[in-house]
Amino acid sequence: MAKSSNEKKRNPGAVQQVVTELAAAFGNRLVTSQAVREQHANTTTWIENQPPDAVVFPQDTGEVQQIVRICAAHHVPVIPFGTGTSLEGHVNAPFGGVSVDFRDMNKVIAVHAEDLDCVIEPGITRKQLNEHLRDQGLFFPIDPGADASLGGMAASRASGTNAVRYGTMKDNVLALKVVLADGEVMTTSRRAKKSSAGYDLTRLMVGSEGTLGIITELTLKLSGIPESIASGVCPFPSVDACCNAAILTIQSGIPVARIELLDALQVKASNAYSKLTLPEVPMLFLEFHGTEASVAEQSQRFGDIARELGGGPFDWATKAEDRTRLWQARHDAYWAGRSLRPGAQAIATDVCVPISRLAECVAATQRDIEEFKLVAPVIGHVGDGNFHLTLMVDVDDPDEVKRAKKLMERLTELALSMDGTCTGEHGVGQGKMKYMLAEHGAPALGAMAAVKRALDPNNIMNPGKIVPFD
Numbered sequence: 426m427a428k429s430s431n432e433k434k435r436n437p438g439a440v441q442q443v444v445t446e447l448a449a450a451f452g453n454r455l456v457t458s459q460a461v462r463e464q465h466a467n468t469t470t471w472i473e474n475q476p477p478d479a480v481v482f483p484q485d486t487g488e489v490q491q492i493v494r495i496c497a498a499h500h501v502p503v504i505p506f507g508t509g510t511s512l513e514g515h516v517n518a519p520f521g522g523v524s525v526d527f528r529d530m531n532k533v534i535a536v537h538a539e540d541l542d543c544v545i546e547p548g549i550t551r552k553q554l555n556e557h558l559r560d561q562g563l564f565f566p567i568d569p570g571a572d573a574s575l576g577g578m579a580a581s582r583a584s585g586t587n588a589v590r591y592g593t594m595k596d597n598v599l600a601l602k603v604v605l606a607d608g609e610v611m612t613t614s615r616r617a618k619k620s621s622a623g624y625d626l627t628r629l630m631v632g633s634e635g636t637l638g639i640i641t642e643l644t645l646k647l648s649g650i651p652e653s654i655a656s657g658v659c660p661f662p663s664v665d666a667c668c669n670a671a672i673l674t675i676q677s678g679i680p681v682a683r684i685e686l687l688d689a690l691q692v693k694a695s696n697a698y699s700k701l702t703l704p705e706v707p708m709l710f711l712e713f714h715g716t717e718a719s720v721a722e723q724s725q726r727f728g729d730i731a732r733e734l735g736g737g738p739f740d741w742a743t744k745a746e747d748r749t750r751l752w753q754a755r756h757d758a759y760w761a762g763r764s765l766r767p768g769a770q771a772i773a774t775d776v777c778v779p780i781s782r783l784a785e786c787v788a789a790t791q792r793d794i795e796e797f798k799l800v801a802p803v804i805g806h807v808g809d810g811n812f813h814l815t816l817m818v819d820v821d822d823p824d825e826v827k828r829a830k831k832l833m834e835r836l837t838e839l840a841l842s843m844d845g846t847c848t849g850e851h852g853v854g855q856g857k858m859k860y861m862l863a864e865h866g867a868p869a870l871g872a873m874a875a876v877k878r879a880l881d882p883n884n885i886m887n888p889g890k891i892v893p894f895d
Contacts, residue, residue, distance in 0.1 A: 436500070439500060440478045440499075443496055447479065455480070456479065457478070457480075462476035462480060464509070465504075466518060467515075471772055471818070472513070472514040472854075472856055475518050477502075477504055477518035478518070478523065480523070480526055481525055481526070482528055483525060484530060486604065486641040493604050493606065497607060497883065500883050502520050502521065502523070502888050503639065503886060503887070505527070505547075505580065505635040505639045505887065506524045507527055507573060507574030507580075510577070511581055511854060512851045513853060514856050515854040515855075517889070522885070527546070527547045527574060527576055529548065532545070533546075533549065536558065536561065536563070542616055542646055543644070544643070545642070546641070546642060547574060547577070547640050547643060548574050550572045550574050550575070551568065551569075552572045554575060558647065562650050563648065565597070565645055565648075566590075566597070566648050567584070567588070567592075568585035568587050570585060575645070576643065579598050579631050579640055580630075580640060581632065581852040582631050582852065583850060584806065584809075588809055589682070589806065589808030589809050590680060590681065590682040591648060599614060599617075599627070599645065600613055600615060601627055601630050602640070602642035603638035603641065606883065613629075613630060614626065616644055618646075633891070634853065636886050636892075637880045637881060637886060652716050653719075654748065655712070656713075658703060658751065659727075659731050660706045660736060661734065664787055664803065665784050667807070668788075668807055670731055670734050670736060671709065671783070672780050672783060674808070675780055679723050680714075680723065681808060682714040683752075683808070685709065685710040685711075685806060686708075686787075687707070687708045687755070688803040688804070689705050689706050689707055690803075691761070691802035691804050692704075692707075693705045694764055695754050695755075695761045698760060698761035699753065699757055703740075710755055711727065724741070758804050758815070759771060762815040765800055765802070766800050771815050771816070771818075772816040772818055772829060773851070774836065774837075774851070775811060776837060776839075776845055777840065777846050778840050778843045779844060780808075780809070782843040783807060786839060787812060793836070797832050799825070799832060801814045801816040802814075810845070814832075816832070841860070847860035853891045854890050854891075873891065874892045874894070878894070
């Protein structure tokens with residue numbers, strides 16, 4: 426039988442030598458069982474599961490350096506792993522190699538409350554960090570839904586429901602400690618809130634998906650927990666009206682913290698899964714942060730916009746438990762969508778467009794869903810023009826798979842035609858590499874490849890992601 430191209434690029438002898446050396450150094454913190462290796466490859470979408478040859482659990486930066494140096498000596502790939510919630514095959518090992526799981530590097534190293542920042546290890550999750558910060562009146566606002574690791578969130582330039590007010594990971598990472606492909610440690614910046622000293626290496630590493638180095642420490646901006654928080658839901662007669670309400674809200678300068686779209690099908694799924702009783706029509710979930718007076722003013726101004734577009738009435742939740750239930754339902758939208766078609770595979774994808782084109786893009790996509798006869802609820806962080814489809818696909822039906830792939834291609838092409846992007850927050854990984862040339866053009870893609878070759882000349886850092894090495 427002919428070997429696949431991936432197998433041809435693997436060196437079984439080198440892999441075995443690396444496993445032997447790591448076993449001697451890490452003992453039972455090196456695992457090679459099939460089940461554990463498969464858990465450390467893609468498990469969230471229909472992208473093929475490509476497991477590493479081994480999984481190792483370091484406990485500090487020095488151990489990560491040791492792992493990288495052993496792998497580098499034998500040209501064996503290294504793939505960083507947080508919680509495995511990524512959606513585009515980021516954690517796959519198409520050429521084999523070693524998965525570096527940061528489960529044991531989950532400490533808060535320091536909190537500088539007076540400076541509104543903290544220093545953490547990459548394995549801590551956003552929920553764990555916010556539990557630690559709560560008593561100090563602080564929180565980390567980036568909220569992608571999944572309880573992802575902060576290292577993984579930085580590596581994939583994560584976003585989330587709060588991004589419209591607080592930005593994304595690129596706006597909230599002050600500095601990183603990164604182990605490079607030769608095992609050296611690079612510190613990208615200091616704790617100062619701004620700097621003009623040299624290249625912005627922090628932003629280079631944020632979103633690099635482990636292809637340039639492995640993040641072992643993060644310095645993050647923090648925010649104060651608002652004095653007053655009010656959440657609510659507002660029904661609308663159409664998705665178009667929802668989008669236009671979001672557009673007018675942003676253009677009017679209302680500092681909304683969250684503004685999330687659920688189409689009627691997603692509301693139906695969320696009602697069933699999360700035990701809600703919302704009217705099954707297009708809906709906006711909203712949240713306002715500030716003083717009691719400012720929150721009241723913001724909600725009133727949004728109410729005026731909603732009424733102009735035929736929306737309302739509001740159903741406001743000011744109690745913490747009611748807000749938590751509402752936003753947990755939003756975060757569970759992926760699982761709720763799966764309940765619409767038991768047995769089908771859920772395929773999540775996202776795009777982002779300028780907000781002035783949002784309503785047009787969503788409406789065209791809904792027409793495409795109907796044309797292709799697919800089940801695909803729409804959800805989105807519409808305050809920044811980012812929305813998602815969760816396609817429910819029978820992967821055993823070749824024709825349906827073909828239609829689903831065509832729909833996702835058409836969605837991406839539409840977003841690019843509107844000067845948007847192929848992914849607002851899921852990242853590139855393996856799944857969206859094919860769109861990078863169309864989005865960025867050859868000179869920009871060539872510059873990315875040049876950076877990759879310069880920092881990782883032997884292509885061992887999470888190879889097969891973002892840009893082709895050759």
